[in-house]
Amino acid sequence: MTEVKAQNLTKTYRVGEVEVHALRGVDLKIDAGEFVAIVGPSGSGKSTLFHILGGLTPPTSGTVLIDGRDLIKMSEGDRTQLRKTTVGFVFQKYNLLPTLTGADNIEIARDIAGKKGHEPDPQFEEILKLLGIASRLKHKPRALSGGEQQRIAIARALVNHPALLLADEPTGNLDTENSTAVLSILQGLNKRLGQTILMITHDPEAAAFADRTITMRDGRVV
């Protein structure tokens, strides 16, 4: 089953008087349960693709389907709903809320998705075990290492069971040991739980953890 499908996807920004063609007709297909890495140099359009697939910005033209839903027809409210239920984000800078504990950072994602109370969620319990962060959940981000913060960010991204996990340079701020640990976790989530993952990276070693690598250059898949 296809999880993500993009055809002739374009995105044009206007910066002052200048039009910037960030995506120039991207064709892309990711099946459910795949772990795909997108690599490419700066300015290749990786981040723009990440933002469009995550519903953070609308595409200019083309077709893009995620979990059967067409993003081109989505309103701002629809994209908010998509972020709430269908995609989960992992960022390079972790992006945890600094005032909340690790557990509360995960809980706020559930709250935003409208899930109240604590119904048993065996699959998420499995994810927490895989992440190995149970003893660190009561700490605030400032008391956690980069690797621990990123693992909590992964837990937060998966708590609502999104169809697609989007990871933007998830090891960009980590040392080699923590990078390997985080990438192994992503691989484990994909293999053991069938989580579809799209990871953006400029690091070939990180990309090697994925099943497949897509290369972008000048706004196109090459």
Added chain:
Amino acid sequence: MIHRLVFENLKHRPVRTLLSVVAIGVEVTLILTLVGVSHGVLNDMAARSKGTGADILIRPPDSAGFTFSLTMPEKVVDVVRTQPHVAMATGTFVKYVDSFNSITGIHLDEFNAMSGGLKVKRGRMFESPDEIVVDDVYAQQHHLKPGSTTDLAHLWKVSGIVEEGKLSRTFGDIGALQQLFEARGLVSTIYIKLDNPANIAAVKDELQKLLPNYKVDSIEDFVSLFSVNSVPYIEAFTRVVIGIAVLIGFLVVCLSMYTAVLERTREIGILKALGASPGYIVGILLRETVLLALAGTVVGILMTYGTRMLMATFAPSMPQEIVPDWYATVAGIALAGSIVGALYPGLRAARQDAIEALAYD
């Protein structure tokens, strides 16, 4: 969960939170102090009017509100004394110096007989035309003692300090005042004591028939005039102060929330990436605002006890009452001003672009 985020956000910047709460507290105190002083002064005036011991009072034609600025012939007192059920009657002459100060001329023996007597606490009663007595509140506020002099449209010598609670704060001999202020044979008010309070309504009606153009009131009717609603300038002044107070609350919260939104740009981006709707984000800021307003209201109410102490020390003639029946109103005012103040920062946060917000350092 959202409540924990709100609480943690407020805890994260304790100084900003504290300053916002105190500023809203000042807004609340400003209103409660003004209202408390208005009520306190009016109730004090009412209590002192009752302290005369009179059942009925008569004021000159065209008298308005509860002032005694007009005069009438003193011969009217003699006419009143001849009426059935009138046990005693006495005239007083009031000379206003300004809006807050006046001196009251009395027939000492008659006034003492009606009121139960002015109790001299220090010094002695006035004896010569240039002497007056003042009550202990007036003496405290103006730092007077027996032998001091005070300027009340004339340089008076204070012969004694009397206990407060009977009509005025300053008393002199009525004859001396009438002569000094060229009002011979004139009085401002006639106080009447009846043989039986049960006759008040009947006697009042009879006196009104006898003196159709004069203001004849039972003392109870007269003191009912001592309310905020019957003094137009107090109502208007209260509205102006409430307006200023709301403006303070609005500006403080607007500034506080605006800086909070700027500081939390990245966090707002994170929330948006997690799927938080504009309403969810505005909801966080509004909850923070409501908490600040409620905490500010509590602090403001507590500060009112402080302002009452200050008023009692530095302006004892303007007693401040604690006014619990205004707490809900003032909380509503603080909430309204704060919520309006949070709207612009809230809308700014809700409209923030998620990608730009996430890139913010």
